[in-house]
Amino acid sequence: MSIAFFLLRPHRIVQDLILDRSDPDFSSLERIRSPESFVWKILSHAARTFSACILFLPSQMAVSAAIAYLYCRILDTYEDLVMDPAQREAKLKAFARRFRRHSKGYAIDPAPDIDERLARNAADRIYTLLVKRCGLIDVVFSQLKMPFQRIIVELVHNMAHGMIWSSQVFERQGGVLRTPEQLSRYCHHVLGNPTVFSVRLMNLFHHKSEALSSELYQNALQAGEFIQLANITRDIENDLKRKIAYHPALKQDLGRTDIHDPELSERIRSVRETLLVRALSLAPAYIRMARFMAFPRWSLCRGSMIMMLLFTRRYYRTCALRVHRTPWPGSGSGLRLLLLSLLSVVSRQHAGRILDTVSAHFAAFVSDTKETRSPFSEWIRLP
DSSP, X not given: OHHHHHHHHHHHHHHHHHOOTTSOOHHHHHHOOOHHHHHHXXXXXXXXXXXXXXXXXXXXXXXXXXXXXXXXXXXXXXXXXXXXXXXXXXXXXXXXXXXXXXXXXXXXXXXXXXXXXXXXXXXXXXXXXXXXXXXXXXXXXXXXXXXXXXXXXXXXXXXXXXXXHHHHXXXXXXXXXXXXXXXHHHHIIIIIHHHHHXXXXXXXXHHSOOOOOHHHHHHHHHHHHHHHHHHXXXXXXXXXXXXXXXXXXGGGGTTOOOTTOXXXXXXXXXXXXXXXHHHHHHHHHHHHHHHHOOOOSSOHHHHHHHHHHHHHHHHHHHHHHHTTOOOOOOOOOHHHHHHHHHHHHHOHHHHHHHHXXXXXXXXXXXXXXXXXXXXXXXXXXOO
């Protein structure tokens, strides 16, 4: 597996960067019989920029991270597409409980099914296909070493419990999060836990222990929030259509589809700007996390962390333009970001310069907000 992965890695990364995710070949994905081939093919469709960062990792880590991501994506699919709260929570619980520990690993029950007619678009069809063919992912999971299996199962349990909390809060509060604390908790459940998992995975690979210090754990949670806010700020309009909002200013707009109404557009712009600045004010946690990791001189893990940061910075630069703010300078080319990430694999100094540059750009943006815009203090974490 390691040799095949090593040989195919460059091809998979390039294919991932140029893949047209708007028009998946569903019939081809349905025909795949090889469990490992299915994992890598579906990952590129399901994971957006995460897939390139996973492909950057050493082979044993990459397979573990891919399995963990796809399991989390299945949980996300139940949360997003199953509208009845009781059915949603039942499927989340069942997916977590299907892993049954025994002396040689885990016995795995089939994943709870999902009605493919719930899919609203091509992306949702990918996710329902993922649920349908979860048995192939389970085959690859069963081939992992026990320590890697264990932390994946712990992640699945944490994610499922967090999503049940989120489901209950949204249901109780009419589809909206009311406070910054609720937003943080939601983000920690959705992407903070996977970020903690990723750091545990790197420690397990490099240092034979998945244990994290309290400081590194907290930085990883906040780094996950920093990244998850990219998903939230990107999808505000679509979330409103499905009656979800992550800021109380949009509570009265739940379910609206007239997104171009001037008053609604301005509210969305204001909320998007608030959440953008909140995200950038959390970026130091990602920087601290990256600096804290004790990687060897040459490290694919370091390159993967830099790649995630660069892709996230590229998105937030676009987000700044959407809210009519002047962004920091930077290239949007995926191939250039890949090159910078490759250089970070072989050079700690190069990676350090990227961390310094990104930190300075984000700090300046947040500082400008602090000086010129007043209604943000409750929702952002100013340095």
